[in-house]
Amino acid sequence: MNKREKVLFVLLLATLIIVILAKAREDCDQPIYVAITIDTERDVPPLLNSFKGMDEGMPLLLELLDKYGVAGTFFVTGNVAVERPNAIKEIAENHEIGNHGMYHLEALYTLSYEEKYKRVESSTILLEELIEQNISSFRAPGHSCDTELINILEEFGYTVESSAYKKDSYPYHPSRTDWTTAGAMEILRIPVSNTPEYFYPFFCYGESWVTAYKYVVASQSEKDKMLVVVGLHPWEFCEMDLGEEYYATQRICGAETYEKLEELLLYLQQEKVKFITLSEAYELFK
Numbered sequence: 001m002n003k004r005e006k007v008l009f010v011l012l013l014a015t016l017i018i019v020i021l022a023k024a025r026e027d028c029d030q031p032i033y034v035a036i037t038i039d040t041e042r043d044v045p046p047l048l049n050s051f052k053g054m055d056e057g058m059p060l061l062l063e064l065l066d067k068y069g070v071a072g073t074f075f076v077t078g079n080v081a082v083e084r085p086n087a088i089k090e091i092a093e094n095h096e097i098g099n100h101g102m103y104h105l106e107a108l109y110t111l112s113y114e115e116k117y118k119r120v121e122s123s124t125i126l127l128e129e130l131i132e133q134n135i136s137s138f139r140a141p142g143h144s145c146d147t148e149l150i151n152i153l154e155e156f157g158y159t160v161e162s163s164a165y166k167k168d169s170y171p172y173h174p175s176r177t178d179w180t181t182a183g184a185m186e187i188l189r190i191p192v193s194n195t196p197e198y199f200y201p202f203f204c205y206g207e208s209w210v211t212a213y214k215y216v217v218a219s220q221s222e223k224d225k226m227l228v229v230v231g232l233h234p235w236e237f238c239e240m241d242l243g244e245e246y247y248a249t250q251r252i253c254g255a256e257t258y259e260k261l262e263e264l265l266l267y268l269q270q271e272k273v274k275f276i277t278l279s280e281a282y283e284l285f286k
Ligand SMILES: [Zn+2]
Pocket: 039, 041, 100, 104, 141, 142
């Protein structure tokens, strides 16, 4: 081996060692997954009967997700599927469609077993016929899940229920007799993250979403993989006139939410987190 060959050999060896060390570091780091979820419903239900969020807010939100290469999970209500079918079909081309119940009127836990069953059945058929795909993720309207509902969802083949409820928001398989505690059901609960409040714009008002994100990550430091679930609504991306009584909701609508989301997505892109949909999260966390 001449001098030039020796230098080349040493350089090659050094490169190889650096690559192996970098890979080993990657492997021992806890991976962080982020799911952006969107409750795709009429404006501020049950307050309004308009679809300004779908018509004006949704295009802005979709553009932002597209800019950062994020596939989200859109929980669509039956009545939005009826009123805005083409918008939902278009979203389904690049994102996961989940079920957000039929009407978004009363809380599902106030209804009889038969009525809950009917609502799940009719919204599932409606959405699956519209997008010509199976639906596997559900979030109860107003996060109004209960034990009867989770059993109905499993019967229909749903693999994810994503209502916010538990203090600890890490994914868990619920018990057949109490949906809020861990048990042996196949379906996986993947709640909206706690920041310590839920990770929705109105709960994060006045604070950076990056700070809220860091809180969730810190709260999962003992887990071998982490999952941050962000909750959004299309109506939060345009100005809404809700009057004095609902000013707390109104103040986050428009530029505030748009800017906070873009700041978070930019940060997450730099951090190289992995964006996933909730059906992908099921495969990783089941
Ligand atoms: Zn909702």
